[in-house]
Amino acid sequence: MSQLELIDVTKRFGDVTAVNRLNLRVEKGECFSFLGPSGCGKTTTLRMIAGFEDLDEGELRVEGSVYSSSFKKFYIPPEKRDFGMVFQAFAVWPHLTVRENVAFPLRIRHRPRHEIEERVKMALTSTNLLKIQDSYPGRLSGGEQQRIALARAIAINPKVMLLDEPLSNLDAKLREEMRFEIKDLQKRFGFTIIYVTHDQAEAMALSDRMLVMDNGVVQQIGKPLEIYHKPANRFVFSFIGLSNFIPVSVRDGAAIIDGTDRIAAEGVPPELGSRAVMACRPSDISFVPESETERAVPAVLLRRTYLGDIVDMKLKVGAAELRVQKHVKNALPQEGERCFIRFNSVLWYKD
Ligand SMILES: Nc1ncnc2c1ncn2[C@@H]1O[C@H](COP(=O)(O)OP(=O)(O)O)[C@@H](O)[C@H]1O
Numbered sequence: 001m002s003q004l005e006l007i008d009v010t011k012r013f014g015d016v017t018a019v020n021r022l023n024l025r026v027e028k029g030e031c032f033s034f035l036g037p038s039g040c041g042k043t044t045t046l047r048m049i050a051g052f053e054d055l056d057e058g059e060l061r062v063e064g065s066v067y068s069s070s071f072k073k074f075y076i077p078p079e080k081r082d083f084g085m086v087f088q089a090f091a092v093w094p095h096l097t098v099r100e101n102v103a104f105p106l107r108i109r110h111r112p113r114h115e116i117e118e119r120v121k122m123a124l125t126s127t128n129l130l131k132i133q134d135s136y137p138g139r140l141s142g143g144e145q146q147r148i149a150l151a152r153a154i155a156i157n158p159k160v161m162l163l164d165e166p167l168s169n170l171d172a173k174l175r176e177e178m179r180f181e182i183k184d185l186q187k188r189f190g191f192t193i194i195y196v197t198h199d200q201a202e203a204m205a206l207s208d209r210m211l212v213m214d215n216g217v218v219q220q221i222g223k224p225l226e227i228y229h230k231p232a233n234r235f236v237f238s239f240i241g242l243s244n245f246i247p248v249s250v251r252d253g254a255a256i257i258d259g260t261d262r263i264a265a266e267g268v269p270p271e272l273g274s275r276a277v278m279a280c281r282p283s284d285i286s287f288v289p290e291s292e293t294e295r296a297v298p299a300v301l302l303r304r305t306y307l308g309d310i311v312d313m314k315l316k317v318g319a320a321e322l323r324v325q326k327h328v329k330n331a332l333p334q335e336g337e338r339c340f341i342r343f344n345s346v347l348w349y350k351d
């Protein structure tokens with residue numbers, strides 16, 4: 001039985017359909033991310049799971065029990081769901097100490113005192129806050145405040161943790177550290193995580209599985225690498241990782257980049273007709289010797305930039321400009337130099 005199940009869930013705000021017939025199952029212990037651009041419906045979906053929003057259509061089940069149902073006009077209020085929650089603007093209460101902040105959700109649930117003490121201690125220990133438990137949050141760093149929000153969510157011993165862009169207020173380095181800490185906590189406590197983010201690197205790093213949504217509609221559900229290598233459509237391709245979309249004309253299944261006369265790749269699906277878009281990752285393009293005429297396309301290197309071990313390059317190929325990324329150890333052309341490239345892996349989309 002799935003931990004969480006959303007069946008045909010729809011939510012509207014006036015004319016805006018924020019979430020459109022969403023279907024999803026999340027298994028126990030999974031770290032599952034919602035990824036998509038701002039305004040695509042991630043927070044709304046999470047708020048429906050938490051019980052802060054009603055459903056216009058559909059049903060939400062937790063371990064097989066109905067928690068919200070538009071058909072049955074039924075819903076369980078948030079405080080009865082016992083989900084841990086950390087939101088983007090994580091509110092830690094400035095007038096309460098760290099310990100009091102973490103104890104707060106247990107107090108409003110009227111848990112016995114010894115249980116509160118035990119749980120708070122456990123949550124503070126596991127988030128490394130024990131030493132500063134008597135401090136007030138105003139004096140603490142962003143990372144420490146973030147940990148308070150996490151500790152507070154852990155303290156109630158939730159089956160499910162709902163995290164809405166919990167790291168977006170932190171700087172890049174801290175964000176990366178906190179990712180590992182969240183993963184660690186999950187391993188230790190075994191809760192299921194729903195993690196909302198618009199940052200694809202974060203989703204790729206954390207998730208067992210994820211969904212990509214756009215405009216309230218699910219575009220793809222799968223494992224991070226599956227989505228990276230087999231994007232369901234052009235939107236997903238462009239949202240995950242870097243991408244080139246190259247307009248081509250098609251002759252007998254072979255693609256010719258506009259402004260060139262060499263075949264760049266073969267195997268264009270016939271249904272696309274005489275025009276198509278060839279999609280390719282910057283790392284899936286190689287430089288080849290001029291003698292290697294088979295599928296080598298002439299290009300000019302416009303500029304190159306060093307990103308640590310990776311060189312980021314812009315190339316002109318016929319009428320198109322491409323992004324190529326290679327490790328510095330490769331033999332690479334100079335700026336302004338003519339070269340030949342080969343497309344190692346491509347996908348095809350409609351023009
Ligand atoms: N309370 C609300 N009232 C009206 N419109 C809302 C409300 N909450 C969200 N929306 C709209 O629903 C859409 C999805 O929003 P949201 O779920 O917050 O997206 P995300 O979290 O992916 O950025 C947006 O168009 C947003 O403007």
Ligand SMILES: [Mg+2]
Pocket residue numbers: 039042043044
């Ligand atoms: Mg949001």
